[in-house]
Amino acid sequence: MNARFCVFAVLLLLTTKAHPASVHLVNAGTSDYVIYHEADAPSSVALAASQMQDYVLKVTGAELPIVNRPGDKMISIGDNLAARQAGVSLAAIPWEGYRIVTRDSDVFLVGRDCEAGQLTPNGGTSNGSLNATYDFLERFLGVRWLMPGEHGDYVPKSADLWIPETDLRDAPALLNRRVPYLQQHRADVKRWCMQQRLGASLYLNHSHNWRRTIPASHFDAHPDWFAERGGVRIPPTGRYKLCTTNPGLIRAYADAAIKYFDQKPAASCYSLSPSDSAGYCQCDRCSALYETDPNGDLSVTPAILAFYNGVAKRVGKKYPGKILAGYVYADYVFPPKKTVKLEPNVFLTWAPSFDYGFTLSRSELQQQWRELLSQWTQVTSNLSYYDLPMHIETEAGALNPPGLEILKLIYPNLQRAKMKGVYVYGIEAWGRAAPLNYLLARLAWNPAADVEALFDEYCAKAYEGGGDDINQLFRLLDREVARHYREYPKARYTLTTDMMRDIYAKNFAAIEKLYRAAESKVRDSDAKVRLSMIGDNLTVLHWNLRQQGVLEAAEESTFHLSDQAFSAFLSANRGSLALSPTMVNDPPPSVRSKFQVTVAPRAKHRDPIKPFQLRGDQHLVLRPLGDDRVELKFSRVSKRGKLVHYAVYRQDASEVASGLVSDTEPIGWESDQADYYHLVISADTASLMVTVSGAAWAVDGKLSDQGLHLLGKVTPLYFYVPDQTASFPLSLEASPPGETASAMLRDPGGQQVASFDCSIISVDRQRIEVSAEQVGWWQLDIQAAASGVIDDVWIKTEPPLSGYFSIAPDFALEVQIQETGVE
Numbered sequence: 022m023n024a025r026f027c028v029f030a031v032l033l034l035l036t037t038k039a040h041p042a043s044v045h046l047v048n049a050g051t052s053d054y055v056i057y058h059e060a061d062a063p064s065s066v067a068l069a070a071s072q073m074q075d076y077v078l079k080v081t082g083a084e085l086p087i088v089n090r091p092g093d094k095m096i097s098i099g100d101n102l103a104a105r106q107a108g109v110s111l112a113a114i115p116w117e118g119y120r121i122v123t124r125d126s127d128v129f130l131v132g133r134d135c136e137a138g139q140l141t142p143n144g145g146t147s148n149g150s151l152n153a154t155y156d157f158l159e160r161f162l163g164v165r166w167l168m169p170g171e172h173g174d175y176v177p178k179s180a181d182l183w184i185p186e187t188d189l190r191d192a193p194a195l196l197n198r199r200v201p202y203l204q205q206h207r208a209d210v211k212r213w214c215m216q217q218r219l220g221a222s223l224y225l226n227h228s229h230n231w232r233r234t235i236p237a238s239h240f241d242a243h244p245d246w247f248a249e250r251g252g253v254r255i256p257p258t259g260r261y262k263l264c265t266t267n268p269g270l271i272r273a274y275a276d277a278a279i280k281y282f283d284q285k286p287a288a289s290c291y292s293l294s295p296s297d298s299a300g301y302c303q304c305d306r307c308s309a310l311y312e313t314d315p316n317g318d319l320s321v322t323p324a325i326l327a328f329y330n331g332v333a334k335r336v337g338k339k340y341p342g343k344i345l346a347g348y349v350y351a352d353y354v355f356p357p358k359k360t361v362k363l364e365p366n367v368f369l370t371w372a373p374s375f376d377y378g379f380t381l382s383r384s385e386l387q388q389q390w391r392e393l394l395s396q397w398t399q400v401t402s403n404l405s406y407y408d409l410p411m412h413i414e415t416e417a418g419a420l421n422p423p424g425l426e427i428l429k430l431i432y433p434n435l436q437r438a439k440m441k442g443v444y445v446y447g448i449e450a451w452g453r454a455a456p457l458n459y460l461l462a463r464l465a466w467n468p469a470a471d472v473e474a475l476f477d478e479y480c481a482k483a484y485e486g487g488g489d490d491i492n493q494l495f496r497l498l499d500r501e502v503a504r505h506y507r508e509y510p511k512a513r514y515t516l517t518t519d520m521m522r523d524i525y526a527k528n529f530a531a532i533e534k535l536y537r538a539a540e541s542k543v544r545d546s547d548a549k550v551r552l553s554m555i556g557d558n559l560t561v562l563h564w565n566l567r568q569q570g571v572l573e574a575a576e577e578s579t580f581h582l583s584d585q586a587f588s589a590f591l592s593a594n595r596g597s598l599a600l601s602p603t604m605v606n607d608p609p610p611s612v613r614s615k616f617q618v619t620v621a622p623r624a625k626h627r628d629p630i631k632p633f634q635l636r637g638d639q640h641l642v643l644r645p646l647g648d649d650r651v652e653l654k655f656s657r658v659s660k661r662g663k664l665v666h667y668a669v670y671r672q673d674a675s676e677v678a679s680g681l682v683s684d685t686e687p688i689g690w691e692s693d694q695a696d697y698y699h700l701v702i703s704a705d706t707a708s709l710m711v712t713v714s715g716a717a718w719a720v721d722g723k724l725s726d727q728g729l730h731l732l733g734k735v736t737p738l739y740f741y742v743p744d745q746t747a748s749f750p751l752s753l754e755a756s757p758p759g760e761t762a763s764a765m766l767r768d769p770g771g772q773q774v775a776s777f778d779c780s781i782i783s784v785d786r787q788r789i790e791v792s793a794e795q796v797g798w799w800q801l802d803i804q805a806a807a808s809g810v811i812d813d814v815w816i817k818t819e820p821p822l823s824g825y826f827s828i829a830p831d832f833a834l835e836v837q838i839q840e841t842g843v844e
């Protein structure tokens with residue numbers, strides 16, 4: 022038991038003895054109390070009553086009836102007549118806030134509640150009485166919600182229950198408290214978030230919203246709405262940017278927001294946030310607003326704030342009470358040098374993107390973080406916080422420590438700065454980071470809470486007899502991760518090979534020892550399950566360390582599994598709370614369309630295949646050649662912390678096989694009369710090369726609107742131009758000036774018909790005219806440009822072409838999608 026809890030227990034004892042007004046709720050496992058709420062109370066109040074009943078029963082063994090009439094001895098929940106008659110009113114209690122009051126022999130839990138379907142004036146919700154109930158259960162019964170699900174509760178047993186004389190009130194410091202990426206699609210996670218009193222009386226939508234608001238289809242009519250680069254208005258692909266100083270664009274954006282509010286009268290907020298990544302407009306009018314940030318880099322902040330103001334002013338004329346929210350982030354994370362007066366309906370979400378990962382372990386960044394926080398609070402008081410400052414992105418099982426020092430820096434400062442919201446990423450794989458997820462939720466309600474005490478209490482309660490060992494394990498990782506981020510200036514928030522070697526391989530033996538020590542001491546069955554969730558991740562981590570060849574004597578570890586056993590282990594953990602591996606679960610939409618596939622006659626002019634690397638998710642269509650076994654070999658699999666999964670489907674979308682993509686294990690299957698098969702790879706940012714035997718094949722260039730994505734190594738691409746094609750658009754994309762590419766297009770006769778160059782402009786899109794003699798296989802040769810280097814390159818064809826590319830010219834496959842889908 023930690024010191025803070027001892028003090029509390031002593032106080033409890035004193036108040037119990039000293040005040041005859043304390044309430045004896047349960048006596049030797051029996052109780053004459055009822056739980057009362059009004060019959061027509063909001064549904065959150067009814068839920069509060071049933072949670073109260075459940076946990077009082079679990080703790081004491083006494084089942085208190087839930088009634089809709091006040092009883093002689095009662096726990097009254099909700100703002101009702103009985104409470105008001107007892108003098109317990111909600112005067113001066115803010116949204117989501119509450120009071121817990123003992124009066125004579127009764128207990129009143131009264132919170133500010135929204136009726137079902139009703140919103141707060143700021144578009145949020147308020148479940149004050151439910152919040153009061155969870156506070157009551159924690160404070161007086163000692164219950165903790167350590168993790169979602171049936172094994173997540175900590176419930177101390179006690180046949181006697183005294184509630185000391187109490188009159189307390191509480192409310193959240195932040196009006197919008199969210200911890201995303203906890204597997205919120207799960208009902209048990211949703212319940213856990215409620216138990217942690219996450220929520221929002223102020224609704225905010227600050228997501229990247231330019232593409233949804235101004236779709237790429239506007240380009241042909243309004244090219245000047247879109248970013249200019251290298252003197253050219255760039256055809257919008259991927260995370261395209263807008264020309265924010267264009268008056269027509271500002272008008273169109275405002276009109277879209279107004280239309281949204283017209284159609285959804287209850288909506289209270291619309292997002293103005295730019296698309297992610299760089300590529301801002303370089304037209305003279307936009308450029309005139311740009312500045313240089315203190316690091317000597319481009320800052321587009323003045324242009325973005327002027328855009329926010331411009332849209333907000335127009336929308337505010339019709340909807341003065343609605344909020345227009347936008348990030349201040351990335352290339353616009355530094356405040357403007359000149360004071361900007363923001364429109365009153367503009368709300369800023371500060372996302373200090375330089376601090377992602379554990380980079381706040383570096384003292385110079387801590388300094389910058391403090392300075393920027395203070396500067397932004399001077400720009401506006403309409404400010405919320407968005408961050409992932411203790412987050413290593415990976416599926417490789419690398420345990421994510423809680424970042425205690427960073428938490429201690431951030432949260433008290435957010436409270437001092439009077440931030441209105443907090444949106445800090447949790448970790449989906451709870452076995453990697455349950456303590457971090459718990460701390461993020463607790464600090465969202467009370468940013469001034471004692472981080473060390475919370476962490477110590479968490480380990481002791483969650484892992485029982487093994488608590489000290491797990492506490493040491495996470496503190497060891499906390500130190501090692503902080504050290505790594507100080508020693509490796511390039512470390513960001515994605516797991517790198519350096520991290521695997523320098524943090525996880527280096528400390529694996531120590532981690533394993535602490536884990537097994539904890540395991541030998543745990544007796545409680547729920548704590549065993551919680552502990553095993555860490556163990557599941559260590560199994561995944563071990564496999565990944567072994568794959569990367571960075572672990573000495575890997576076979577000797579107690580976590581060692583053969584590749585086959587590991588694959589089975591992962592399949593058994595589909596959708597688990599502990600691991601949350603993203604598998605290929607359902608056939609993606611492209612698999613549900615009907616295809617016509619033709620094996621091509623050999624192209625006349627063809628160049629041999631060169632080593633290449635495909636990046637990101639992939640969809641291949643394969644047509645078996647004869648009765649041969651179809652086999653695919655992968656190489657250059659660069660996982661980037663991701664477990665790369667594949668699934669094979671027949672043309673009717675039934676599954677043939679699935680598993681993990683690796684350099685060592687080819688995949689294959691016997692052809693079973695299907696006309697063609699789909700191979701789907703969930704790769705995220707991973708890249709790989711694939712070699713196919715036994716089938717003609719083509720790769721889908723339409724999974725992203727940027728087209729087929731190659732990384733660093735390129736090979737000629739082939740695509741079929743069918744009869745009656747008059748023309749088609751083709752584009753090449755890179756990220757100049759650093760990452761460039763050029764390409765040469767040849768028709769079926771081998772004649773060069775066009776050349777593409779992305780050394781200055783990012784997208785070179787051309788419409789290619791086709792004559793009757795040019796039906797057949799075209800070839801695109803991608804090359805280095807005159808300047809820059811080849812890294813990420815995208816190639817895209819548009820209708821009337823199907824968007825598929827062949828890579829191996831001797832096994833080219835023509836793919837056409839038929840109009841009538843399977844569904």
Ligand SMILES: [Zn+2]
Binds near residue numbers: 249263266302306307
């Ligand atoms: Zn511009």
